[in-house]
Each structure stands twice: as structure tokens, then as C-alpha cells.
Amino acid sequence: MGSIAETKEKKEALLVLGCPQVPVQTGIALYLMYGLRRHGVVPVVAGNPAARMLVEVSDPLHHYVGEMIDIDTCIGDLADKKRAFSYYIVFIHNDAGVSYAATIQSITGKTIAALIYGEHFQDIAGSIDFPCEKISAKAVHNPMPMKKKIDEVLPWLVSNL
Amino acid sequence: MACIESLKYDIILQGASFKECRDFVRANCSEFVTVDPGFRIFEKAIIGVPPILIGLDGDVITFPFTKPCYGTYLLRTENPAEAARIRALKK
Helix, strand or coil, rough: CHHHHHHCEEEEEEEECCCCCCCHHHHHHHHHHHHHHHHHEEEEEEEHHHHHHHHHHHCCCCCCCCCEHHHHHHHHHCCCCCCCCEEEEECCCCHHHHHHHHHHHHHHHHCEEECCCCCCCCHHHCCCCCCCEEEEECCCCCCCHHHHHHHHHHHHHHCCC | CCCCCCCCCCEEEEHHHHHHHHHHHHCCEEEEEEEEECCCCCCCEEECCEEEEEEEEEEEEEEEECCCCCCEEEEEECCHHHHHHEEEHHH
């Protein structure tokens, strides 16, 4: 018979990265992965090649990041019900990020966490009218405002979503 | 079937919102089909804020296409087989 730890269901969080043009994205993503690992959740990253490569270069031994998948493949697999995750966290700093978040919410029917940052975070947060948990901060170059938000909400997020 | 980026297409709108794409399709296409995000068009799962409208004018398809770094485009391309497949969803 396996131990409780061995028989416990493995939880995975899908982190959907946006275009890496906002400097804080990779740092915040890795900090969030660290936090998720501390809660026993394995982070899986979806993004375009540049976003994934920034994570790969920053965490070459995969201390924090788990599997990394192409964003279009990921959306296709979610739509085809080939994959599902315990948590969905979408990084949003532009309209495309909102579109990806809406798509994942619609496909999965789950409440997603929207990490909204960048120069226009308030306008972007205001444009989201589908069900999600918005975690927003004006973080462009300085990751601390978003780090503080993550510290506040992560325990709740892993317990309630 | 060709992937979207290898198609010969016209860009109708660039940096558009999904509401702008919907409004354009309603106003300018002779018929349209409403689909959910994840619906496959040219084998690619469509990204977007629902409801997503795909316009049809004969064999010409007008549809939104989102890229992470560049936002949403409304594209128009001619493809009889894909137009027929999408039109069949209305029945």
C-alpha cells in the first residue's frame, strides 16, 4: 500500500504566458511556480517559443517549471479534452491575453485566475467580463507589486479554485 | 488542409477587439455562424471572447485570428471545402 503522499492526486497548474514584451513576466512566472511548488502543485507552462525560452534559460534544471508546451498545442488539447489541469492561471498584459483567458474559461468551464499587469492593467482588467479571479497590479519593470499580490492570494487560490 | 499562416488571406481588421470583429461580420457578411472558442478552423483551435462569429460569402470565410504578441486580426480567405464545412454547422 502506498503512503498518503504517494496516493494523493497530483495537482497541476497551467500557466499561460503572454508575449514576453513586458519585463516582469518571466520573473513573476518563476516566482509563482516557486509558490505553487511549495503548495505541492506542479506548474506546467504554455507559451510562444520566446516566452518558453526565457523560462528555460532562467530555470535550466527545472527546479520550478515542469513541462513546457506550445500555446497553440495546449489550446487544441484543452479543446479536444485531451488534457485538463487543476488550476488555470493566465498572464495578461494585452488584448491577446484576454482572448486566451476567455478561450480557456469557455473551453474548460472552470474559474481561471487572471494575472493582469503592465502599463494598462486597469483598462485591461475592466475589459474582462467573463468569470475569473482577477489579480492585478501595475507591474512593468518592478515585479514587487505583483509578487505581493501573489503572496496574498496564492494560499486562497490553491484552496478554492 | 493548409494551416492559417500559409493561406493566402486578406487582413480586414488589425488589432481589433472581438466586438469589432463581430460587428464587422454582422454588417458585411451575407451569412455567419456562431462558434465557441476552441472550434477548429483550418485545423487550428480558434481563440477568442465568445460569441465568435465566422462570416461566409459563398466560398469566402471571414474569421478572427489571435496571436499572443500581435493581438487579433480579422482575416478573409477563400476556401470552398472549409466554407462548406462551416456552413453545414448552421443546419
